[in-house]
Amino acid sequence: MTIHEGNPVQQRLIGPRSVSAIGLGGMPMSIEGRPDTERSVATIHAALDAGVTLIDTADAYHRDAHDVGHNEELIAEALRSYGGDTSHVLVATKGGHVRPGDGSWTLDGRPEHLQAAAKASAQRLGVDAIGLYQFHRPDPKVPYADSVGAVRDLLDAGVIQLAGISNATVEQIDLANDILGGRLVSVQNQFSPTFTSSLSELDHCAELGIAFLPWSPLGGIGRTASVAESHPAFRRIAEERGVSLQQVILAWELSLAPVVIPIPGSSRPASITDSLRAADLELTADDLTSLSSATTTTEQEQQ
Numbered sequence: 001m002t003i004h005e006g007n008p009v010q011q012r013l014i015g016p017r018s019v020s021a022i023g024l025g026g027m028p029m030s031i032e033g034r035p036d037t038e039r040s041v042a043t044i045h046a047a048l049d050a051g052v053t054l055i056d057t058a059d060a061y062h063r064d065a066h067d068v069g070h071n072e073e074l075i076a077e078a079l080r081s082y083g084g085d086t087s088h089v090l091v092a093t094k095g096g097h098v099r100p101g102d103g104s105w106t107l108d109g110r111p112e113h114l115q116a117a118a119k120a121s122a123q124r125l126g127v128d129a130i131g132l133y134q135f136h137r138p139d140p141k142v143p144y145a146d147s148v149g150a151v152r153d154l155l156d157a158g159v160i161q162l163a164g165i166s167n168a169t170v171e172q173i174d175l176a177n178d179i180l181g182g183r184l185v186s187v188q189n190q191f192s193p194t195f196t197s198s199l200s201e202l203d204h205c206a207e208l209g210i211a212f213l214p215w216s217p218l219g220g221i222g223r224t225a226s227v228a229e230s231h232p233a234f235r236r237i238a239e240e241r242g243v244s245l246q247q248v249i250l251a252w253e254l255s256l257a258p259v260v261i262p263i264p265g266s267s268r269p270a271s272i273t274d275s276l277r278a279a280d281l282e283l284t285a286d287d288l289t290s291l292s293s294a295t296t297t298t299e300q301e302q303q
Protein backbone atom coordinates (compact mmCIF):
# COMPACT_ATOMS: atom_id res chain seq x y z
CA MET A 1 0.00 0.00 0.00
CA THR A 2 1.28 3.48 -0.83
CA ILE A 3 2.24 5.64 2.12
CA HIS A 4 1.48 9.37 2.25
CA GLU A 5 3.13 11.29 5.10
CA GLY A 6 3.38 8.10 7.13
CA ASN A 7 -0.28 7.10 6.52
CA PRO A 8 -1.73 4.75 3.93
CA VAL A 9 -3.46 6.76 1.18
CA GLN A 10 -7.20 6.09 1.06
CA GLN A 11 -7.98 3.76 -1.84
CA ARG A 12 -11.10 3.45 -3.98
CA LEU A 13 -12.07 1.06 -6.76
CA ILE A 14 -12.36 1.44 -10.52
CA GLY A 15 -13.66 -1.97 -11.52
CA PRO A 16 -11.12 -4.40 -10.07
CA ARG A 17 -8.35 -1.76 -9.78
CA SER A 18 -7.61 -0.11 -6.46
CA VAL A 19 -6.48 3.52 -6.91
CA SER A 20 -5.82 6.55 -4.71
CA ALA A 21 -9.08 8.28 -3.74
CA ILE A 22 -7.77 11.44 -5.45
CA GLY A 23 -6.38 11.21 -8.98
CA LEU A 24 -4.29 13.63 -11.03
CA GLY A 25 -5.99 15.45 -13.92
CA GLY A 26 -3.46 16.01 -16.68
CA MET A 27 -5.23 18.61 -18.82
CA PRO A 28 -3.59 21.84 -17.45
CA MET A 29 -0.16 20.44 -18.36
CA SER A 30 -0.96 20.26 -22.06
CA ILE A 31 -3.54 22.80 -23.21
CA GLU A 32 -3.18 26.57 -23.68
CA GLY A 33 -1.19 28.16 -20.83
CA ARG A 34 0.69 24.93 -20.11
CA PRO A 35 3.99 25.01 -18.22
CA ASP A 36 7.31 23.74 -19.56
CA THR A 37 7.93 19.99 -19.68
CA GLU A 38 10.29 20.08 -16.69
CA ARG A 39 7.60 21.49 -14.39
CA SER A 40 4.98 19.08 -15.70
CA VAL A 41 7.22 16.05 -15.19
CA ALA A 42 8.02 17.33 -11.67
CA THR A 43 4.27 17.60 -11.02
CA ILE A 44 3.63 14.00 -12.12
CA HIS A 45 6.63 12.74 -10.12
CA ALA A 46 5.40 14.63 -7.03
CA ALA A 47 1.99 13.02 -7.44
CA LEU A 48 3.56 9.56 -7.65
CA ASP A 49 5.81 10.28 -4.64
CA ALA A 50 2.74 11.27 -2.63
CA GLY A 51 0.83 8.09 -3.53
CA VAL A 52 -1.39 9.11 -6.45
CA THR A 53 -2.10 5.99 -8.52
CA LEU A 54 -4.69 7.34 -10.98
CA ILE A 55 -3.75 9.77 -13.77
CA ASP A 56 -6.45 11.08 -16.12
CA THR A 57 -5.58 12.15 -19.64
CA ALA A 58 -7.05 12.27 -23.19
CA ASP A 59 -5.72 12.28 -26.73
CA ALA A 60 -7.31 15.74 -27.09
CA TYR A 61 -5.22 17.33 -24.32
CA HIS A 62 -2.90 19.32 -26.55
CA ARG A 63 -2.52 22.86 -27.83
CA ASP A 64 -2.88 22.54 -31.57
CA ALA A 65 -3.33 19.94 -34.27
CA HIS A 66 0.47 19.47 -34.45
CA ASP A 67 0.84 18.08 -30.96
CA VAL A 68 -2.10 15.66 -30.70
CA GLY A 69 -1.61 13.42 -27.67
CA HIS A 70 0.82 15.82 -25.95
CA ASN A 71 -0.53 14.90 -22.51
CA GLU A 72 -0.39 11.14 -23.12
CA GLU A 73 3.23 11.42 -24.27
CA LEU A 74 4.09 13.62 -21.28
CA ILE A 75 2.60 11.10 -18.84
CA ALA A 76 4.35 8.20 -20.55
CA GLU A 77 7.66 10.08 -20.35
CA ALA A 78 7.15 10.95 -16.67
CA LEU A 79 6.32 7.32 -15.82
CA ARG A 80 9.41 6.11 -17.71
CA SER A 81 11.72 8.60 -15.98
CA TYR A 82 10.29 8.01 -12.49
CA GLY A 83 12.73 6.15 -10.29
CA GLY A 84 10.21 3.83 -8.59
CA ASP A 85 7.72 1.14 -9.53
CA THR A 86 4.76 2.47 -11.53
CA SER A 87 3.12 -0.83 -12.45
CA HIS A 88 0.23 -0.13 -10.05
CA VAL A 89 -0.56 3.29 -11.61
CA LEU A 90 -3.75 3.38 -13.66
CA VAL A 91 -3.56 5.76 -16.61
CA ALA A 92 -7.05 6.60 -17.83
CA THR A 93 -7.26 8.13 -21.28
CA LYS A 94 -10.15 9.17 -23.52
CA GLY A 95 -11.08 9.34 -27.17
CA GLY A 96 -13.87 11.01 -29.12
CA HIS A 97 -12.85 14.67 -28.90
CA VAL A 98 -10.77 16.36 -31.58
CA ARG A 99 -8.99 19.73 -31.44
CA PRO A 100 -8.51 21.04 -34.96
CA GLY A 101 -6.06 23.74 -33.84
CA ASP A 102 -8.22 26.86 -33.65
CA GLY A 103 -8.82 26.48 -29.91
CA SER A 104 -12.10 24.63 -30.44
CA TRP A 105 -13.08 21.16 -29.24
CA THR A 106 -15.03 19.14 -31.82
CA LEU A 107 -16.46 15.63 -31.66
CA ASP A 108 -15.82 12.41 -33.53
CA GLY A 109 -17.67 9.45 -32.07
CA ARG A 110 -17.54 7.29 -35.20
CA PRO A 111 -16.50 3.72 -34.41
CA GLU A 112 -13.68 3.85 -36.97
CA HIS A 113 -12.29 6.99 -35.34
CA LEU A 114 -12.44 5.48 -31.84
CA GLN A 115 -10.77 2.29 -33.04
CA ALA A 116 -7.88 4.22 -34.59
CA ALA A 117 -7.69 6.75 -31.72
CA ALA A 118 -7.42 4.05 -29.04
CA LYS A 119 -4.62 2.29 -30.90
CA ALA A 120 -2.76 5.61 -31.32
CA SER A 121 -3.25 6.37 -27.61
CA ALA A 122 -1.84 2.95 -26.64
CA GLN A 123 1.19 3.63 -28.80
CA ARG A 124 1.78 7.08 -27.25
CA LEU A 125 1.34 5.66 -23.75
CA GLY A 126 3.78 2.87 -24.64
CA VAL A 127 1.43 0.08 -23.51
CA ASP A 128 0.06 -3.07 -25.11
CA ALA A 129 -3.37 -2.40 -23.57
CA ILE A 130 -4.77 0.87 -22.19
CA GLY A 131 -5.60 0.62 -18.46
CA LEU A 132 -8.90 2.54 -18.70
CA TYR A 133 -10.36 3.96 -21.93
CA GLN A 134 -13.24 6.43 -21.65
CA PHE A 135 -15.52 7.56 -24.49
CA HIS A 136 -14.99 11.31 -24.06
CA ARG A 137 -18.33 12.83 -25.06
CA PRO A 138 -21.47 11.75 -26.98
CA ASP A 139 -21.36 12.82 -30.63
CA PRO A 140 -24.86 13.88 -31.75
CA LYS A 141 -24.01 12.82 -35.32
CA VAL A 142 -23.36 9.21 -34.29
CA PRO A 143 -25.79 6.88 -32.48
CA TYR A 144 -24.51 6.52 -28.91
CA ALA A 145 -24.81 2.74 -29.15
CA ASP A 146 -22.42 2.72 -32.13
CA SER A 147 -19.74 4.72 -30.28
CA VAL A 148 -20.02 2.58 -27.15
CA GLY A 149 -20.09 -0.52 -29.38
CA ALA A 150 -16.62 0.49 -30.60
CA VAL A 151 -15.42 0.70 -26.99
CA ARG A 152 -16.87 -2.80 -26.38
CA ASP A 153 -14.99 -4.10 -29.43
CA LEU A 154 -11.75 -2.54 -28.12
CA LEU A 155 -12.36 -4.26 -24.78
CA ASP A 156 -13.08 -7.62 -26.43
CA ALA A 157 -9.96 -7.30 -28.59
CA GLY A 158 -7.77 -6.51 -25.56
CA VAL A 159 -6.75 -3.06 -26.85
CA ILE A 160 -8.15 -1.67 -23.58
CA GLN A 161 -8.37 -3.34 -20.15
CA LEU A 162 -11.29 -1.36 -18.71
CA ALA A 163 -14.06 0.75 -20.26
CA GLY A 164 -15.55 4.05 -19.09
CA ILE A 165 -17.66 6.89 -20.45
CA SER A 166 -17.70 10.63 -19.88
CA ASN A 167 -20.28 13.42 -20.06
CA ALA A 168 -23.10 10.89 -19.90
CA THR A 169 -26.71 11.02 -18.70
CA VAL A 170 -28.33 8.40 -16.51
CA GLU A 171 -29.94 6.87 -19.61
CA GLN A 172 -26.58 6.76 -21.41
CA ILE A 173 -24.96 5.12 -18.38
CA ASP A 174 -27.56 2.33 -18.50
CA LEU A 175 -27.29 1.97 -22.28
CA ALA A 176 -23.48 1.87 -22.17
CA ASN A 177 -23.46 -0.68 -19.35
CA ASP A 178 -25.88 -2.81 -21.32
CA ILE A 179 -23.82 -2.63 -24.53
CA LEU A 180 -20.67 -3.41 -22.55
CA GLY A 181 -22.36 -6.46 -21.00
CA GLY A 182 -22.22 -5.02 -17.48
CA ARG A 183 -18.52 -4.12 -17.82
CA LEU A 184 -18.82 -0.31 -17.49
CA VAL A 185 -16.42 0.63 -14.68
CA SER A 186 -16.42 4.44 -14.65
CA VAL A 187 -18.32 7.60 -15.51
CA GLN A 188 -16.49 10.95 -15.71
CA ASN A 189 -18.81 13.97 -15.50
CA GLN A 190 -18.40 17.60 -14.52
CA PHE A 191 -19.13 18.00 -10.82
CA SER A 192 -18.14 20.57 -8.20
CA PRO A 193 -19.86 22.79 -5.61
CA THR A 194 -20.66 25.22 -8.43
CA PHE A 195 -21.80 22.49 -10.84
CA THR A 196 -24.00 19.91 -9.16
CA SER A 197 -26.19 19.02 -12.15
CA SER A 198 -24.49 15.61 -12.37
CA LEU A 199 -25.69 14.60 -8.91
CA SER A 200 -28.26 12.22 -10.44
CA GLU A 201 -25.48 10.47 -12.41
CA LEU A 202 -23.30 10.35 -9.27
CA ASP A 203 -26.17 8.76 -7.30
CA HIS A 204 -26.85 6.31 -10.13
CA CYS A 205 -23.19 5.25 -10.21
CA ALA A 206 -23.27 4.79 -6.42
CA GLU A 207 -26.30 2.48 -6.78
CA LEU A 208 -24.59 0.45 -9.52
CA GLY A 209 -21.12 0.41 -7.89
CA ILE A 210 -19.57 2.23 -10.87
CA ALA A 211 -16.73 4.71 -10.16
CA PHE A 212 -17.75 8.37 -10.60
CA LEU A 213 -14.87 10.70 -11.52
CA PRO A 214 -15.82 14.38 -11.08
CA TRP A 215 -14.06 16.50 -13.72
CA SER A 216 -13.24 20.14 -12.94
CA PRO A 217 -13.86 19.14 -9.30
CA LEU A 218 -12.51 22.50 -8.14
CA GLY A 219 -14.71 24.52 -10.48
CA GLY A 220 -12.26 24.47 -13.41
CA ILE A 221 -8.86 25.93 -14.26
CA GLY A 222 -8.54 29.39 -12.66
CA ARG A 223 -12.08 29.32 -11.29
CA THR A 224 -11.65 27.89 -7.78
CA ALA A 225 -11.91 31.37 -6.25
CA SER A 226 -15.46 31.62 -7.52
CA VAL A 227 -16.37 28.57 -5.39
CA ALA A 228 -15.23 30.48 -2.30
CA GLU A 229 -17.26 33.52 -3.33
CA SER A 230 -20.46 31.66 -4.11
CA HIS A 231 -20.11 29.08 -1.32
CA PRO A 232 -18.59 30.78 1.74
CA ALA A 233 -19.16 27.67 3.89
CA PHE A 234 -16.24 25.97 2.08
CA ARG A 235 -13.90 28.88 2.89
CA ARG A 236 -15.11 29.04 6.51
CA ILE A 237 -14.49 25.33 7.13
CA ALA A 238 -11.08 25.53 5.41
CA GLU A 239 -10.11 28.38 7.75
CA GLU A 240 -11.43 26.57 10.83
CA ARG A 241 -9.47 23.43 9.92
CA GLY A 242 -6.36 25.27 8.77
CA VAL A 243 -6.43 23.49 5.40
CA SER A 244 -6.81 24.69 1.82
CA LEU A 245 -10.19 25.46 0.27
CA GLN A 246 -9.35 22.83 -2.37
CA GLN A 247 -8.99 20.12 0.29
CA VAL A 248 -12.42 20.93 1.72
CA ILE A 249 -14.03 20.84 -1.72
CA LEU A 250 -12.44 17.46 -2.56
CA ALA A 251 -13.19 15.98 0.89
CA TRP A 252 -16.85 17.02 0.48
CA GLU A 253 -16.97 15.29 -2.92
CA LEU A 254 -15.39 12.13 -1.45
CA SER A 255 -18.03 12.13 1.27
CA LEU A 256 -20.90 11.95 -1.21
CA ALA A 257 -20.39 8.27 -2.09
CA PRO A 258 -17.63 5.64 -1.88
CA VAL A 259 -17.55 5.49 -5.70
CA VAL A 260 -16.43 9.14 -6.06
CA ILE A 261 -12.81 9.66 -7.18
CA PRO A 262 -12.10 13.35 -8.00
CA ILE A 263 -9.35 14.09 -10.54
CA PRO A 264 -8.16 17.65 -9.78
CA GLY A 265 -6.04 19.13 -12.57
CA SER A 266 -2.56 20.29 -11.60
CA SER A 267 0.42 21.86 -13.24
CA ARG A 268 2.45 22.41 -10.06
CA PRO A 269 3.77 19.81 -7.59
CA ALA A 270 2.32 21.77 -4.66
CA SER A 271 -1.24 21.61 -6.04
CA ILE A 272 -1.48 17.85 -6.35
CA THR A 273 0.29 17.11 -3.07
CA ASP A 274 -2.08 19.50 -1.30
CA SER A 275 -5.12 18.00 -3.05
CA LEU A 276 -4.17 14.45 -2.09
CA ARG A 277 -4.41 15.45 1.58
CA ALA A 278 -8.19 15.70 1.07
CA ALA A 279 -8.24 11.91 1.25
CA ASP A 280 -7.16 12.20 4.92
CA LEU A 281 -9.43 15.11 5.80
CA GLU A 282 -12.36 13.96 7.89
CA LEU A 283 -15.25 16.39 7.83
CA THR A 284 -17.81 16.20 10.63
CA ALA A 285 -21.50 15.51 10.04
CA ASP A 286 -22.15 19.20 10.85
CA ASP A 287 -19.52 20.30 8.29
CA LEU A 288 -21.08 18.09 5.62
CA THR A 289 -24.57 19.35 6.33
CA SER A 290 -23.48 22.98 5.94
CA LEU A 291 -21.51 22.23 2.78
CA SER A 292 -24.25 20.23 1.09
CA SER A 293 -26.95 22.72 2.01
CA ALA A 294 -24.71 25.52 0.69
CA THR A 295 -24.53 23.86 -2.73
CA THR A 296 -28.23 23.02 -2.81
CA THR A 297 -29.22 26.58 -1.92
CA THR A 298 -27.07 28.04 -4.66
CA GLU A 299 -28.50 25.67 -7.25
CA GLN A 300 -32.04 26.57 -6.27
CA GLU A 301 -31.25 30.27 -6.43
CA GLN A 302 -29.81 29.88 -9.91
CA GLN A 303 -32.86 28.06 -11.32
Ligand SMILES: NC(=O)c1ccc[n+]([C@@H]2O[C@H](COP(=O)([O-])OP(=O)(O)OC[C@H]3O[C@@H](n4cnc5c(N)ncnc54)[C@H](OP(=O)(O)O)[C@@H]3O)[C@@H](O)[C@H]2O)c1
Pocket: 024, 025, 026, 027, 028, 056, 057, 136, 137, 166, 167, 188, 189, 214, 215, 216, 217, 218, 219, 220, 221, 222, 224, 244, 246, 247, 263, 264, 265, 266, 267, 268, 270, 271, 272, 274, 275
Ligand atom coordinates in the same frame (compact mmCIF):
# COMPACT_ATOMS: atom_id res chain seq x y z
N1 LIG B 1 -14.16 14.49 -19.39
C1 LIG B 1 -14.16 15.75 -19.70
O1 LIG B 1 -14.92 16.20 -20.59
C2 LIG B 1 -13.24 16.68 -18.98
C3 LIG B 1 -13.36 18.07 -19.13
C4 LIG B 1 -12.47 18.88 -18.40
C5 LIG B 1 -11.51 18.31 -17.58
N2 LIG B 1 -11.40 16.94 -17.48
C6 LIG B 1 -10.40 16.28 -16.60
O2 LIG B 1 -10.62 16.73 -15.28
C7 LIG B 1 -9.40 17.25 -14.75
C8 LIG B 1 -9.70 18.34 -13.74
O3 LIG B 1 -10.43 19.40 -14.32
P1 LIG B 1 -9.77 20.83 -14.59
O4 LIG B 1 -8.30 20.70 -14.69
O5 LIG B 1 -10.52 21.40 -15.74
O6 LIG B 1 -10.22 21.72 -13.35
P2 LIG B 1 -10.03 21.67 -11.77
O7 LIG B 1 -9.44 20.38 -11.36
O8 LIG B 1 -11.33 22.06 -11.19
O9 LIG B 1 -9.01 22.85 -11.51
C9 LIG B 1 -7.67 22.75 -11.92
C10 LIG B 1 -6.88 23.90 -11.39
O10 LIG B 1 -6.93 23.88 -9.97
C11 LIG B 1 -5.68 24.20 -9.44
N3 LIG B 1 -5.47 23.36 -8.23
C12 LIG B 1 -5.61 22.02 -8.13
N4 LIG B 1 -5.40 21.61 -6.87
C13 LIG B 1 -5.08 22.72 -6.16
C14 LIG B 1 -4.75 22.96 -4.80
N5 LIG B 1 -4.73 21.98 -3.90
N6 LIG B 1 -4.47 24.24 -4.43
C15 LIG B 1 -4.51 25.26 -5.32
N7 LIG B 1 -4.83 25.10 -6.62
C16 LIG B 1 -5.12 23.84 -7.03
C17 LIG B 1 -4.65 23.81 -10.47
O11 LIG B 1 -3.65 24.80 -10.42
P3 LIG B 1 -2.17 24.62 -11.01
O12 LIG B 1 -2.37 24.44 -12.49
O13 LIG B 1 -1.50 25.87 -10.64
O14 LIG B 1 -1.57 23.39 -10.40
C18 LIG B 1 -5.43 23.76 -11.77
O15 LIG B 1 -5.11 24.78 -12.64
C19 LIG B 1 -8.66 17.74 -15.99
O16 LIG B 1 -7.29 17.93 -15.73
C20 LIG B 1 -8.96 16.63 -16.94
O17 LIG B 1 -8.10 15.52 -16.67
C21 LIG B 1 -12.26 16.13 -18.16
